[in-house]
Amino acid sequence: MNSKTILLVEDNPDDELLTLDALKANHVGNAVIVARNGVEALDYMFGTGKFSGRDVTDQPAVVLLDLKLPKIDGLEVLHLIRADERTKFQPVVILTSSNEDEDRIRGYKLGANSYVRKPVDFDEFLKAAGQLGLYWLLLNQPPPHY
Template sequence: MSEKIILLVEDNQDDEELAVLAFERSRIANRMVVVRDGQEALDYFFGTAANGGRDAGVPPQLVLLDLKLPKVSGLEVLRRLRADPRTRRLPVVVLTSSKEEQDLLESYDCGANSYVRKPVEFARFAEAIQQLQMYWLVLNEQPSAGK
């Protein structure tokens, strides 16, 4: 079995650090890759030059996607992922601080697998991350890449 990569798409450095720390505390060994804006996320997925030759044929096991991103919004990233046969089945969890009902609805309309509001308190945030990781990386079964 290949390494399970988690792609965190997050522009807020504090939230990034909290997520990384929460994953480390959960003690499930996965490599986390962080991209900081929507364009960088698209470059990562589709193997464009900005990713230095990353094999786009090896997708992340889980995508944690913020909505409010510079350059390209999280919703637009999600739309493009779902429109491409190479990425349409990737599990994408919207992980956001947005409390807007419209963001929730649009996320699901665009194909999000889950929508999680970032808890403000670190202990609750760490618990949420641990539960996401357990479900999406351990319990959930996904089709093989390219199927």
């Protein structure tokens, strides 16, 4: 079963609020689960830690993943999501302020579905986050039985 929740993995409270506001402004009313570090993100995905007992067959429609995270960085989170049979097809969009070529290359090598640089301008960020939400929630067709 594929839920319509969004997992936002973001450690910066300002960027978290901006992303939530941008989704709301674009009428993306889906539930958003926020993980503030890589460990929390993996706990959510695999039903461990503070998410122990969560139905892991109900995965988010998309993971919006920052790269620069405490405890476990975003690229390692992506690697671990792709390495597990239960989540290897999970849509993951890297949403980061990093414009490093190396981060983009590693992100795609590890199986990111998309790499989006956070726009600095608020209006551009609103538009970008809204487009992300609409695409991944309404247009994208995940593989069956994942």
